[in-house]
Amino acid sequence: MGRVFLVDLDGRAYRCKFCESALALVDHVLSRSFNCNHGRAYLISNVVNITLGSQEERLMTSGMHTVEDIFCCCCGQYVGWKYVEVSDKNQKYKEGKFVLERWRIIEEATEGFNSDARPVSSDPENP
Template identity: 40%
Template sequence: MGLRYNVYLDSNRIYTCKKCKTHLSNHEDIISRNFRGQHGKAFLFSMVVNVNETQPVERNMTTGRHIVRDIKCRQCEIVVGWKYDKAYEVQEQYKENKFILEAELLSQATYLNPPIFPPFPTFAPSKKRRVYKAVKPQSNPIVNQQSHGD
């Protein structure tokens, strides 16, 4: 199957997969918090990363008929929400090509300073000899990690 290369978001508030902590979206990409999913509260996002989409299906939802695709976390394959491909109702067409992530399936990471990825060690010379030793880059600790939402 090969290696999976994930996108790491550079933001102070990041929504991640609750199971594996893979980055999914930025807090700034929330369009609306007034949605409901199968597991309760859900958010409408303009952009998500690190997901795989299933085949489109037609579903009757509380706001009418839509063509949607489930979206799964690319790392652990858990369904985290869906993508709207088409809305038949004119007043619902703003959802097209947008994403729903269910709050129950998310964790939220808050950073004082966004981490710089990838966090590979850098090398610096020692003062005594010309021997190089690994030095860890300064990390930006996670300030608060909660199950979901605001």
């Protein structure tokens, strides 16, 4: 492939679907059953090779959250968001964690088998 990644990960990684930069380790996934306004998403403890957007308040199904959108730093694609502050104390575990939208990333080991990863509009997390 010949691509030079800013940070590469030692292990199975999720990569940006658009430029294949490594974004997160599969081992760092906390939850695979997250839903967002584009369908399935992953809650992840740490991500790399991203840039953060500006902070904003966002009302989600689980309450008001302060979030920052995250973008692939190589191609600039929106890939998910970071929970900065969560108002509901039952949701505090999300603070400082990241969400990657499933259809915007590819999982290394299953690359080419993600044909079901298309956007759906059910169960919106955003207004």
